[in-house]
C-alpha cells in the first residue's frame with residue numbers, strides 16, 4: 001500500500017498545469033494570495049524532510065512530462081521535469097544510452113523529484129550523482145518568475161551554476177520545469193560478483209583491497225542484517241565458515257564483454273589472496289538482486305514485504321519504523337554499520353561502501369526513541385568523523401524535529417537561508433520541510 005499526496009501533505013487541493021507558463025501563473029497567483037505550494041512529482045518521497053504543517057496547494061508536475069529535444073549523437077537530452085524515470089530510461093535505451101542514476105520506484109518517480117531530493121543509489125561509486133548530469137535547468141521561483149541556468153551543451157561556462165543550487169533543494173528554491181541532461185552509453189556487458197563476509201575485519205580488508213584493485217567497479221554494496229539473510233539471489237553463496245557472518249559484499253562491473261570477463265577473473269584472484277571465494281551471479285539472479293539493491297531505501301513507503309524481516313506466524317509484515325541515511329568518509333563505513341547494529345540489533349543495512357553512504361532500515365521504531373539513539377549516538381558519531389546522518393522516513397511523525405531529520409545545522413546555513421529568501425521571499429515553497437523552516 002502506498003500513500004497518496006493528500007495523506008502526506010496538508011493539501012487544500014491540487015492543480016496540474018499543462019505547461020510551464022500555466023505553472024508560473026499558478027505560482028504568481030499563490031504568491032499574491034500567500035498560499036503555500038507543494039510541488040509533487042511521482043509522490044514517492046513526499047514524506048522526506050520535515051512534516052508539512054501549513055495547509056496549501058499541491059502543484060503536480062504530471063502533465064509536464066514531454067521529451068523536448070533528444071540529439072542522441074550529442075549525448076544530451078532535454079526533458080520536462082515531470083517525466084517518469086522509467087519513461088526517460090526507455091527513450092534513452094532506444095539509442096543504447098542511459099542516465100546512470102538508480103532510482104527506486106522508477107515507474108512513479110520523476111526527474112524533477114530526483115533532482116529536488118538529490119537521490120543517488122548503488123551506481124554512485126562509478127557514475128556520480130544527478131548533480132553530475134544536469135547541465136541545464138529551467139525553474140519557476142516562489143514569486144512565479146521563470147529562470148534558467150546552464151544550457152543545452154556540455155560546455156556551459158557562463159553565469160551562476162543554478163543547476164547545482166537546485167539539486168537537493170527539496171523544492172524550496174523553485175519548481176523545476178525542465179532539465180537538460182548529459183547521458184552515457186549503455187554498457188555492453190555487466191556482472192555482479194558477490195561474497196559472504198565472515199566478520200568486520202574481513203569486510204575492512206576487502207574494502208581496503210578494492211581501493212588498490214586492478215578492476216574498476218561501478219558499485220560496491222555491503223549488505224547486512226535480517227532483510228538480506230534470505231535473499232534468494234545470494235542463496236548459492238556458501239555460508240561463512242566461522243562466526244555468525246557479517247553480511248555480503250556485492251560488486252558491480254561494467255564494460256565490454258571482454259573487459260567484464262577480465263575484471264571478474266581479476267577480482268576473483270584478488271579475493272582469493274584474502275581467502276575469499278568470489279561468486280559471479282548468473283544473469284537472472286544478478287538482475288533480481290540489482291532490483292532489490294535499487295529499491296531497498298524505498299521500502300519505507302507502506303513497507304515492501306521482501307525487504308522486511310520475516311514476521312512471526314505469517315503476521316502482516318510491519319512497515320519500516322525508521323529509514324535513515326548516514327554519510328561518512330568511505331573508510332568509516334564498517335564502523336558506522338557496527339554502531340547501527342549495536343544500537344538496533346534488528347536493523348538492516350545497505351551501504352554504498354565505496355562512497356560511505358549507508359542506508360539503515362529499522363523494522364520497528366527504536367524502542368529508546370529518536371532522541372536517545374539517533375540524536376544521542378548515531379548523529380554525533382557520524383559528525384565526529386566529518387559526516388552527517390539524516391532521517392529519510394519515520395513512522396512516528398511526532399518525533400521528526402529539525403535536529404532529528406537534518407542533524408546539526410550546516411556551516412553554510414546562513415548562506416542557504418539568504419539564497420532561499422531571494423528566490424522564495426514569502427516562504428511559500430514546501431514551507432517548513434527543509435533545513436530552514
Ligand SMILES: Cc1cc2nc3c(=O)[nH]c(=O)nc-3n(C[C@H](O)[C@H](O)[C@H](O)COP(=O)(O)OP(=O)(O)OC[C@H]3O[C@@H](n4cnc5c(N)ncnc54)[C@H](O)[C@@H]3O)c2cc1C
Nearest residue numbers: 041042043044045102103110112113119120171176297392
Ligand atoms: C527514503 C528515501 C531513499 C531514497 N533513496 C534513493 C536512492 O537510493 N536512489 C535514488 O536514486 N533515489 C532515492 N530516493 C529518491 C526517490 O526514490 C525518487 O528517486 C525521487 O526523489 C522522488 O521522485 P518523485 O517524482 O516521486 O518526487 P516526489 O515524491 O513527488 O517529491 C519529492 C520531493 O521533491 C519535490 N519535488 C518534486 N518535483 C519537483 C520539481 N519539479 N521541482 C521542485 N521540487 C520538486 C517535492 O516537493 C518533494 O519535496 C530516495 C528517497 C527517499 C525519501
